[in-house]
Amino acid sequence: MSFSPLIQQLITALRCLPSVGPKSAQRMAFHLLERDSEGALALSEILQKAVAEVGHCRQCRTLSEHELCEICKSESRDRSILCVLESPVDVLAIEQTGGYNGLYFVLSGHLSPIDGIGPEDLGIDKLLDYIHATEINEIILATNPTVEGEATAHFIAAQVKELGIKVTRIAHGVPVGGELEFVDGGTLAHAMAGRRSLL
Template sequence: MKSPQNSPSALLELIDALKCLPGVGPRSAQRMAYHLLQRDQTGARRLAFSLNLALDTLVRCSLCNNYSEHEVCSLCRDDERDRSKLCVVEMPADLLMMEQARCHQGLYYVLQGRLSPLDGIGPKDIALEQLLKRAQDGVVEEVILATNYTAEGEATAYYIAEMLKRQQIGVTRIARGLPVGGELEHVDSGTLAQAVYERKPV
């Protein structure tokens, strides 16, 4: 759905900017823009402020690669975590799911993506060298691969497992309590916890 040619350029820019969100097409972006302008200008200003704040203050944790306001995030600084176990997940949302399930008391490494040759995403694009360095810190005894059971997630898990096994690092994979093709973000806590408890060597 095209906007009228005589629409204000600021409005067109807002609609175009909203289309960068996943699953948001031209119609949805237009509806969102009009809603923010007509019905919720306070929410719009808060959204703009929060986006700017996040962009200006958030960095990647130097240990786990998750978003943080400090060089080392609070989770990685937590002395009560089991530092011998390192759980590898694809995205920050997966880490949050793991924490909600309370099934992992160790630390994490967030890939911020997954291997996908068709999309041009290779090992260097998901910071696997940083993961290898972290796994070789002399403290980590087990790396738990908790990538999604999708084709890309499986390929990523296989690549990482082979990389770590060459260095004599213990590697396990979460069990298939998760549905094939499912993603951690959408799995209930009980199913996720069972998958972690039933992990097995790879």
């Protein structure tokens, strides 16, 4: 059975979302059309508004509807520490921990020569300009613990090496509450290499 062209277009449009396959998109489309037409209209309206009004913060490059995001505008943030991340969703993840009070810089991805993504595509030149123009004492490289994330972190560290700024990398290893027998070898190796003294 084939759907009407408009329904098929809706299903196809919903597949642009991450992890949404044909069946999930079909269920969403029918739910919105049959059971929640008000929700569908509200979703359509706010989606159009968000796409039109949300851009990137001029300073840290996270998503914001203002020229400067709330974090960059805040006077209570520690402006001597800069955390470098791959995406705006990573900013949210770190903010939710409540354990960091510095500033951020979002790269919009990681180095990937195979995909043709180089330093100029990530805004690393903007990161270096930002570091030169401010009084940063420490840069925390919080890129993902993937091959590309590690390569990106090492590339940035090499670029700022001459500036005399402390460069640190987030630790990764055994999760809190995890059991060693269920942790993969790569994670255990990182945990062993990043061990610290208790006394």
